[in-house]
Amino acid sequence: MVLTAAALLLPAVFALRHPGQGWLRRAAAGIRRSLASARRPPTPVTTIRLRGEIDSRTAERTASLLAAALAAGPGGLCVDMTQVTRLTHSGAAAFVEAAANARTTGTLITVTGASPEVRRVLRGAGLDRLLQYRP
Structure with a gap:
């Protein structure tokens, strides 16, 4: 300020x-x-970077990473998806779970660098109203 x-x-x-x-x-x-x-310090934001494919094989690990990042602090969560090559609907389930947890605590999740295909899958899972997107 x-x-x-x-x-x-x-x-x-x-x-x-x-x-x-x-x-x-x-x-x-x-x-x-x-x-x-x-003099109030800015709210800290935890950033995680995901890469590769997020599908049924990696959804559980992704969900645990998102949960740990949300538990790290009261600030926001920024998910960098620049290096995510593929996201399936079963992989998007990890984001549904994280968005539900974030909503109960009032934490904002911001997705950055998502390709149009990844955004389409997230939007298809109903997350377009629960996540904030940045290029």
């Missing part, structure tokens, strides 16, 4: 327009709140 001079002075300007006892104290409190919110 980038604080501008206008953002820092806004509480003071508001207090000047509404004079009364304690206006300076309220202005200082507003500035302190602005500074405190600027």
Whole structure:
């Protein structure tokens, strides 16, 4: 968050327009709140990179990788699928399970680098509303 001079002075300007006892104290409190919110660290995002084929043979291992990544922390999960060559419907089941777990905890899953074929399979599994896609 980038604080501008206008953002820092806004509480003071508001207090000047509404004079009364304690206006300076309220202005200082507003500035302190602005500074405190600027110091919050960003939410960490766990990134995993998948590769090769995700099908019935590798779906269980993929599901456990996604579950472990979701359990790693309260931040989001980014799944890099740039090197995924094939995704079957049975492989997409791992993503259905991960999306259900993420939804209960309020975690956002972002899929990056997915080919049009992989996205089509994920969309066919009903995950287009539960996952966020980035190129």
